[in-house]
Amino acid sequence: GNSVTQMEGPVTLSEEAFLTINCTYTATGYPSLFWYVQYPGEGLQLLLKATKADDKGSNKGFEATYRKETTSFHLEKGSVQVSDSAVYFCALPTYSGAGSYQLTFGKGTKLSVIP
């Protein structure tokens, strides 16, 4: 079945540092790929997505490119801020033969940005 392997944290960076969080996937076909973010005390929210190979998703200065050749969807940001401190989840949709649909998530990467 589909699976996601995500770089585990925690990751601690100084403000304005460059961020990369690695994500690789195993999937049947070419599903959409997502990054979700969970800020402290809040629910999960979609950060960005890509729906096909070579697509680049971007939002709030974050980017991720859907790489079919390397089955990767790494999250990057050129200059992190304290407000980016959160847990980041890579995810992809998984369908079962019974007509069920779910998101399969990586284990999450906790990012802490210090001033």
Add this chain to the structure above:
Amino acid sequence: GAGVSQSPSNKVTEKGKDVELRCDPISGHTALYWYRQSLGQGLEFLIYFQGNSAPDKSGLPSDRFSAERTGGSVSTLTIQRTQQEDSAVYLCASSLEVAGGGEQFFGPGTRLTVL
């Protein structure tokens, strides 16, 4: 409301008691999902509803767990005879479509603590 709401936000119960967790999806969203977030297991899919039907219940961890959805809207997740290992944050999400490119909108979650 504008987003997915869940109640209660926190629930503390004694081992062996039954609990009900409620989810109000975004109006008009036909698909509804329950996930569980725990330290050891990350984000686990529990069940998915399309309208009032749940095509696949295999994600529910045991027969103590059940869920229903009425009127294509509100959903209730019931855990009978709670055990300490049921302690987790239970997340509900909804989406406008089932197709793999559709974004899932998450509620803030219910934190369940079983003593």
